[in-house]
Amino acid sequence: MKIIVCIKQVPNTTDVRINPETNTLIREGVESIINPFDMYAIEEAIRLKERLQETVEIQTLVITMGPPQAESALREALSMGIDEAVLVSDRAFAGSDTWATSYTLTEAIKTLGDYLVILFGKQASDGDTAQVGPGVAAHLDIPQITFVRKIEKMEKDCIVAERLMEYGYDVISSPLPAVITVVKEINEPRLPSLRGKMRAKKAEIKKITSDDINVEKKLLGLDGSPTIVKKIFSPPKKEPGRIFQEHELEDGLDFIVKTIREQNII
């Protein structure tokens, strides 16, 4: 049985810069990392394997759809302790939106054999839509539990998980297989280990192209994507708000009244 983790390679967020002329991401000199939320998914997969090992034989597997250089993200996951890695890569996939990404990933996952769960990060730090996990669940027609902060129980055919809500959490039980998307409260991802690194360097990575999966070519990549990104830009900087302390109460009230008048709000 497999535990599958879907990961995405993203630019290190603190570095994200947009070229104001072309409105595209500046990628030169920016470090590529595993989407931070996906680290928690990787860690959870390893912990689930450790938990279930005695009753079920588990193989953990990471999969990513991306350009050839996304291989380094896969190797990093291997160095943390994941058993296998799959790279879904083809020019035909370029320009995929969340629908096409989910569709392609789904068809790739179908070729991997039986699985208990598919783990995702809550969302990607660049695309930020939080749609790919739920998208895959829909394409596969299996249940999904999003925003999971704790897996309380997991057996061969059922899972009980806590879903983080704005106030408190829901406890949800679901049959398996299912899609789980995780939040950072779920665990503390481990660092790669030396042995893991050595193994990951030599590990063979399975490659999947559009020819290896059962897809309709016209549903792939840019052509298969119903959403089009028209423009990417940095939002204009907001002026910081003013905070008046208790002893400045008078000044504060005057300021508010004056501003309201000036702006013709009332």
Next chain:
Amino acid sequence: MIIKKDKEIIKSYFEDNSGILNGDADEVYIPENMKECTRIITELYKKNIPITFSGSGTGMTGGRIPFKGAVLSSERLNKITLEQNKEKVLLKVEAGATLEDIKSACSKSGVFFPVNPTEETATIGASTSNNSSGSWTYKYGSFRNNILEIDFVTRNGVTLKITKNSHRFSGDSIFLKELSDKPLVRPMYTMPMVKNAAGYYSKKDMSLLDLIIGSEGTLGFISSITLKVLPMPKKVIECIVFFAFEKDAIQFVNKTRALRNTQNTLDPRALEFFNVNALKFLSEHHSSIPDNAKAGVVFEHELNDLSKEDEILESLLKLAEDCHAFLDNIWMADTPKRLEELRLFRHSLPSIVNEKFKRKEFYKLSTDSAVPDECLSDILDYYNYEIKKSGLTSIIFGHIGNNHFHVNLLAKKNEQEKAKDLYKKFMEKAVSLGGTISAEHGIGKLKKKYLPILYGQKGLNEMKRVKLYFDPKNLFNSGNLLDL
């Protein structure tokens, strides 16, 4: 020149990290160029006004805390120039440039300065005058080993340009005609052969440069410094290796050092240590530290030839295996993001300690001794034995590659005297093994009462002689190192 006199404003110059609270001075001078700097030094000296030099105030020993007179702050002297000289890059900085400043200047040119003290707001002038060091000192030495030239302002306004070879002692003495028609005679003591930041440097045929570096501002003002820089390594690997027994960690370090002397596959730039209690403190914030780990060693290695990577990793693993480390749990970072994570992990320890013990009103004493390589195991055994006997809480961490530990003694109110006694005992023990009382933080005002442990009263008298040669009126950083 900026001159500040308002006590409310200048009182921030009367503090550092020593906990000494009764600093005072009448005015703070902030020269904006070298001319102003030399002029004010000469003027004040003529008027018999004590001058305390000030950097960023991150010192641990009260070095910059004045008790009277004037403060001279380097904060506006912070020009940095990077020069390409034949095949070498030279980094010339004014005293007030900080470690942070030079780091960003260097990274643009693909070079780095190989001494890395933790606190990066510290100035280069002060770090030179204290002979500061960092974790890479294991491979690259301290400030002293990485300075090519300094400009040194003396009491009469003469700026000496000093390199390793410009001013060499002939045997035990040197003539400095700018200062006196008599020769300067070095202190005749023998320095400990370890990483050291205690007292004046002294060796037969030494360079004046080595004396000024580490003199803690007692001889004059260091106004600018030319630093050695190196090409940035292609890659850096950092591992944390955990052990079930402290003696295994010691063996790991000893074996690594032995390898350095024989073959050169493994040549780490840093070897750092956490003892069992340090790991306990860390694990409150980092759950992935192995439960039964009793010691951890940080191993940091540069890679300039990427094809050597596998060989290095394999040698490291083999070594860890030989020393019974937790083989499946050796943490490894080799990307900028992961290296930063490990850096934050390591540096979280002092803040965890400070936070904890400030809250509970504990009193903290931190040692700074180093001993010779062959005494590594002896000194740790001694610390452990004495700490256990005393019943004090403590953590031990630091630069194990240099046998240099910061033993933090954490005492409750009624244990303070016990802690002070132990603190002194630890210095005495280190010195008896051929070590020092301070390997990096210096002596300043806080530790001068312990300096006789290292050099005896006779040694101190010889230091005084050197001090008075440069500063006959005892006006420069008066009260640092020596009482005159």
